[in-house]
Amino acid sequence: xxxxxxxxxxxxxxxxxxxxxxxxxxxxxxxxxxxxxxxxxxxxxxxxxxxxxxxxxxxxxxxxxxxxxxxxxxxxxxxxxxxxxxxxxxxxxxxxxxxxxxxxxxxxxxxxxxxxxxxxxxxxxxxxxxxxxxxxxxxxxxxxxxxxxxxxxxxxxxx
Amino acid sequence: xxxxxxxxxxxxxxxxxxxxxxxxxxxxxxxxxxxxxxxxxxxxxxxxxxxxxxxxxxxxxxxxxxxxxxxxxxxx
Numbered sequence: 001x002x003x004x005x006x007x008x009x010x011x012x013x014x015x016x017x018x019x020x021x022x023x024x025x026x027x028x029x030x031x032x033x034x035x036x037x038x039x040x041x042x043x044x045x046x047x048x049x050x051x052x053x054x055x056x057x058x059x060x061x062x063x064x065x066x067x068x069x070x071x072x073x074x075x076x077x078x079x080x081x082x083x084x085x086x087x088x089x090x091x092x093x094x095x096x097x098x099x100x101x102x103x104x105x106x107x108x109x110x111x112x113x114x115x116x117x118x119x120x121x122x123x124x125x126x127x128x129x130x131x132x133x134x135x136x137x138x139x140x141x142x143x144x145x146x147x148x149x150x151x152x153x154x155x156x157x158x159x
Numbered sequence: 160x161x162x163x164x165x166x167x168x169x170x171x172x173x174x175x176x177x178x179x180x181x182x183x184x185x186x187x188x189x190x191x192x193x194x195x196x197x198x199x200x201x202x203x204x205x206x207x208x209x210x211x212x213x214x215x216x217x218x219x220x221x222x223x224x225x226x227x228x229x230x231x232x233x234x235x
Contacts, residue, residue, distance in 0.1 A: 024222040039198065042214050043207065044211040044212075044214040044215045044218075045218070056225055056229070059229065059233055060233060062228060074220065075214075076220045076224065098197045112213070112217045113228070114216045114220075115227075115228060117224075120227040120231055126213045128210060129210040129213065129214070144200075144202055144206060146206060152209055152210065157232075
């Protein structure tokens with residue numbers, strides 16, 4: 001298990017370290033420079049703003065988006081380019097301006113997976129509600145894509 | 160619920176920085192203009208509910224689910 005530093009190029013001089021509880025990983029140590037602030041928060045959870053990204057399986061692209069404000073709240077996310085190589089919804093450009101992303105490589109785009117209990121084969125990705133993050137400032141938000149080619153229940157694995 | 164009556168061209172404010180203007184009324188359709196800070200989420204109700212519902216479902220993911228989907232992914 002590894003928490004992703006949001007900006008690996010920057011080595012913070014003395015980031016504060018604290019311990020937080022999570023549902024899936026028990027107590028973990030988090031550095032202040034690993035925290036991502038989602039503002040507004042995810043729809044349905046707008047009151048929660050602080051998250052970390054946790055890499056879980058080296059051989060698969062899935063990550064945990066773990067909330068720090070509510071230990072039981074965690075989402076499985078994936079870079080949509082693993083699912084659709086040309087995923088480039090038009091609201092991304094506005095989101096980059098809103099989040100003050102200067103360089104494309106500072107932008108992290110993730111989509112949230114829904115895994116039906118007991119039916120992992122039927123997992124879907126929400127291509128309508130990507131989470132976009134400025135890795136430099138660690139500020140992010142969920143944007144809404146209203147484009148008929150992108151479903152909120154995009155099947156990830158073949159039936 | 161607060162209920163207000165407005166004519167075409169009139170508007171209203173919600174707080175200091177959200178302004179809603181009635182642009183056009185034609186039959187059963189009303190065109191609204193909305194000016195709000197970028198930090199405010201403005202969405203059609205059905206879209207808002209769809210994303211909210213999907214987030215609520217996704218929030219139930221368990222560690223075992225990720226182990227299973229990682230295994231399925233590697234098999235693909």
